[in-house]
Amino acid sequence: MIDKLEMFIALAREKHFGRAAEDCRVTQPTLSSAIKQLEDQFGVMLVFRGSRYQGLTPEGQRVLEWARRIVGDVRSMQEDLRTARHGLSGHLRIAAIPTALSAVSELTTPFAEAHPGITFTVLSRTSIEILSLLENLEIDVGITYLDNEPLGRVTTVPLYEERYAFVTQADGPHAGKKSITWKEVADAPLCLLTPDMQNRRIVNQKMGEAGASANPTLESNSVITLFSHVRTGRWSSVMPWRLVDAFGRLDNLTAIPIVEPEAAESIGLVAAYREPHTPVLAALLAEARKVSQLLPRDKQPSA
Incomplete structure (x- = not known):
């Protein structure tokens, strides 16, 4: 059967x-x-x-x-039976939204150290794809937005808040600014994530609230592609602070906090609702709760 x-x-x-x-x-x-x-x-x-x-x-x-x-x-x-015989071991399948990929290691690294019998697969997927993969039993957990769009019946563990920076040339038109508005961001030549990404829908929403609209001249579903284009000096972009920090030194770029309106989206772990959870998944959820207490809520790099 x-x-x-x-x-x-x-x-x-x-x-x-x-x-x-x-x-x-x-x-x-x-x-x-x-x-x-x-x-x-x-x-x-x-x-x-x-x-x-x-x-x-x-x-x-x-x-x-x-x-x-x-x-x-x-x-x-x-x-559960395998764990009873051999201890905590197995394979975890994780899917994360592109803007959260840099944070995955902050969960998998301590978990792997505590449980060396666990292996991982990490995939980059949209928020909608993550929920579909969970529903179809193709992944064990996702890392995605917890607000903004319905999640359905899932177990959630908040990890951190995603806040946004305008990444642009250090000697460009906005050089020396301490902050920038979403309306000003909309006027720049932009490269942004594709419209199927929830991050892009959030960017569109915030610009709309500021009375502007996003009209990027380049779109991609890869944050690496966006960052490489920003480095050319031809484009600017909107990126989470945590992602900017993951790319390391900005060289000739600067990251400026975006204000008016303020934006902060909750990012967290989601798993299919099931009681009891498998021993591996229960241990991962417990690790996520510990990581959540350690991660700064607004991690901004020194640009």
Whole structure:
């Protein structure tokens, strides 16, 4: 039953029989047969069929919710038994929004030191993708915004507040300024994250509140790409202070606090709500709570 439910979850995620079968490492006929067996067992149609996948039926959507819960609980039970036999070990899959990637090591490093049997995979994803990955059991935790957009039923641990700096040429038009308004930022030649990123939606919102709008001449889903373009002197950008600090010495650049209106967004750890959590996840949540007490709420570099 569990393997069939996992195939059903994969089909709902991939929305394609072939890709779902490949993800489950089975043949397409095997996956199709497993879905048909679930339908026979439950007495309902789960998938609209045609020449290709056409979505889940209403009954299929309800079964999907139960399937995620059941498969998640079984995995938790298996991990709990493994921990009882071998101690805390295993693999943690973490997805973080791009602006929080520099903070991940502040969690994984002390956790790895305390639990050397744990390995990690860290992915860069949008806030929406993180919630989808959690829902589909593809990651264990995410690091994302806790406010601004709905998270659903998750366990959260706040880590720090994201505040923003205008990163630009040290000898540019705003040289020597102690602060800058969002309206002034909007008038600069900007490179910003793409609109699918929540950080960009926050930037758009703050500029709108200031009576301006963001009109970047370059967009990217990579903060490294943005920073490399700012270094050319042709562009300026809006970046979290913590991210600016992670890039180290600014050389010919300066970072200026952005005011009017003030902006501070809560960043934290999110995990699928489940009681009890697996031993590894429970230990990670406990570590996150310790890290939260140690991290400054507004970490600004000396630019």
